[in-house]
Every structure is written in structure tokens, then in C-alpha cells.
Amino acid sequence: MIEQKQQLEDAVNEALAIAKQLGADQAEVALGKTSGISVNTRLGEVENIEFNHDGAMGISVYVNHCKGSASTADLSIEAIKSSVKAAVDIAKYTSNDPYAGLLEMDSLENNPLDLDLYHPSTHSTTELLEIAKQCEDIALSSDERIVNSDGAGFNSHSSVKVYGNSHGFLHSYASSHHSLSCMLIGQYEDDMQRDYSYTSARDINDMFTPEWVAEQAVKRTVERLGAQKIKTQESPVIFAPEVASGLFGHLVGAISGSSIYKKSTFLLDRLDTQIFPEWMRISEKPHLHKGIASSPYDQEGGKTFTRNIIEDGVLQTYLLTGYAARKLNMTSTGHAGGIHNWFVKDNGLDLSGLFKEMGTGLFVTELMGQGVNIVTGDYSRGASGFWIENGLIAYPVHEITIAGNLKDMFMGIEAVASDIDPRSSLKTGSILINKMKIAGA
Secondary structure: OHHHHHHHHHHHHHHHHHHHHOOOOEEEEEEEEEEEEEEEEEOOEEEEEEEEEEEEEEEEEEEOOEEEEEEEOOOOHHHHHHHHHHHHHHHOOOOOOOOOOOOOHHHEOOOOOOOOOOOOOOOOHHHHHHHHHHHHHHHHOOOOOEEEEEEEEEEEEEEEEEEEEOOOOEEEEEEEEEEEEEEEEEEEOOEEEEEEEEEEEOOHHHOOOHHHHHHHHHHHHHHHOOOEOOOOEEEEEEEOHHHHHHHHHHHHHHOEHHHHHOOOOOOOOOOOOEOOOOOOOEEEOOOOOOOOOOOOEOOOOEEOOOEEEEEOOEEOOOEOOHHHHHHOOOOOOOOOOOOOOEEEOOOOOOHHHHHHHHOOEEEEEEEEOOOEOOOOOEEEEEEEEEEEEOOEEEEEEEEEEEEEEHHHHHHOEEEEOOOOOOOOOEEOOOEEEEEEEEEOO
């Protein structure tokens, strides 16, 4: 993969030169190549082995603030010329947009850091299959209530990303990502439940063991058995880390530049105002070595910064691309392509301490459906998890809906536990919200 970098950079340079020759005022080219393997086993048998080697070049040109885009998976000179010409031709028919164009030169990252993101696997296909099989075997033999499996899978991929533009920016970096997962089916009397667990990392050596994945998958599956319905009521709710990260993901969408300039967010005009409790802090750290969402620069070549997104409960920044920044008369924040390693401050409680803090209420471990309106903040999703009484798990629950409004939910966060899920790009522990509506039996 590393050996391809120079070849890919040459292809990007070629595309930029052709764009200039064809009269483009500005041009940018993004090129990515990914290769890897995915293996799956089920009930001790090989179910799937898939190799992939793919990639494409995306080309955008700007002619008098009119944008045209094209792409090609063929990196021959003829194909690149044809694609650039197509982009220039398209630009002749698009509307003039005074905000269209490249990121300003002073916002480009001209000295990108090496973040140690590339750790390719040295395992053979046989070895990866054996790891997946071992994980599933451990799970199936751990508890008699585990009666079936949807399989275990190991994925290992490496990629190279190259970005260049007509401002003279041209950089590339390689990265890797590996994951192991296992999904099980449990049964007790007439009740059947399914759940899973996984581990992922840039470096295989940083992943949790197959034993850990198997044990977590078994634990999560058997704990769901015997799930009950509960009555419709209003109650405190705890979101487990896996679903709490999604809750803060709605914050990402609500403060993204496109949502702001389209005025399609419940957090419009809330910059520098309090939207969380005063103790809340959410920080972003793009330059962590081996970080799942680390990036030396964003997808426009923009600088990425360590910063606080929320400080003392106050919204410190929007998440802006170059285009959004110009629309809003602001400066790019380096968020073209998404966020970079968010950390939510905890209050020092572990999960059991958070249960005691809540006393009685709902502990949500799974959410279903897409019932979230970013414009109004209205929130309604199917859920399952556990009912907590006197600070202890009483029984599993399912077939319920939880509802509220994200404004109230954010301000209603009473505590964040220390049980952070290290596998997520948005790292948070379980969160306790003071009250939500629960629709049940």
C-alpha cells in the first residue's frame, strides 16, 4: 500500500495539470485506494472469504464559481483526461455560486503530522479464519442458553488517501482498520434473543481478544432473555455508551455548517450559549496516535485542531467546511468529512454508581428506528434494555418507545459515567437523563 503512494500522487498531479490546461480557475482531486479481506465463519464452518481492492479518483473543478465534478476508477492518462474534461464541461451548465471554491490557502495544513495510523495485518487468511472460529467456538460453549449463532467475522483493510488542489496542496497518508465481531442467538423457554459484540482498532495488537468478544457477546445475549414490557410512564433514562454516542451524534448534525446555513436545526443561533449543564465538556482531539477518527487534515486539506466543542455547557463552535464558512462569513473549522475523536467529560461515577444515582428508571442498551427531527429536536425511537429498581437491574425490557426533545434531553443530562466505549470515534460513558416519556404496554 505504501509503495502505491507516489504513483497515486502522480495521478493527482496529472489531473490538476489537465484541469488547468482546460481552463479551470481552481481544481481539487481526492484519490483513495483500499484493499483488504473479510472472513466469516458460522457454526465452525467457513461461510465467506472476500478480498477487495478498489478505489476511485474524484475531481472537482471551478470555472467562474461554477462547479463541475466527475470520477473515475481507471487511472490511465486517457481516463483521467476524459474525467477532467467531463468535470469542466459540467461546470459550464451549473449555476454560479459565489461561495463555491477551494479552501483558503491560509487554512490548509502544509505540515501534516504522522499520526501512526498504518498498521497492516501480517495474518494469513487461514489465521484470520482461525481467530473468527475460535471466537465463535468459545461463545457457543460458554452457556447452554446460547443455542445458535449468526457467525463471527474478521475484517482487515488498509487504505491510502491522496488529496491535492490547485493551491499547491498535495499530501497523502496510509491507514488501516481491523475488526472482529460475533453475533449469537440465545433461548430460554419460549423466548429467543439476539445480540453481539465486537472489537476494532488501527493495529491488530490493540484489539480486545477473541475471548473478550465471545464473553461480551454471550453476556449481552443471555441478559436479554426473559424481556418484559413495561407500562407507559415518564422516567429517568440511562443511555449505555453504545447508544449514548449516537445521542451526541445528533449534536454533530445539529451544529454542522450545512444545517446552520440552511436554518434546518434546533440549535440555530445557539453559538456561545448554554445548551448543556454547566459541568459538561466535550473536547475534540484530531491528532491522537492510532486514533479511530484521527486525521492530519480534513477532506479539503484543512487544518484540524484540538479544541473544546462544549465548555461549561456552552457551545463553542459550529462544524464548518470551507463552503459553509463562507456562507456564514466565518472560518473553516477543519470538519470537511466529519469529526475527529470526541471525548465527553465524565463525572467520576462507574455504571453501578450511575444506577444508584438514578434509583429507578430505564437503562437503554439498544435503539431502533430513525425518529429524530434535527429541525425541531423531536426525538422518538424504539428501544430495549433493562428496568432498574433501587439502583439494581431488575429485569430486561423490550418493545418500548422513548421520546423527548433533544433540547430538553441535552439540558437534562444529570451525569456521565466513566464506562467509556474505546471502540467509538465519539467516546462517552453511559449518560443519565432526568426524564423522558416511555411508551410501553
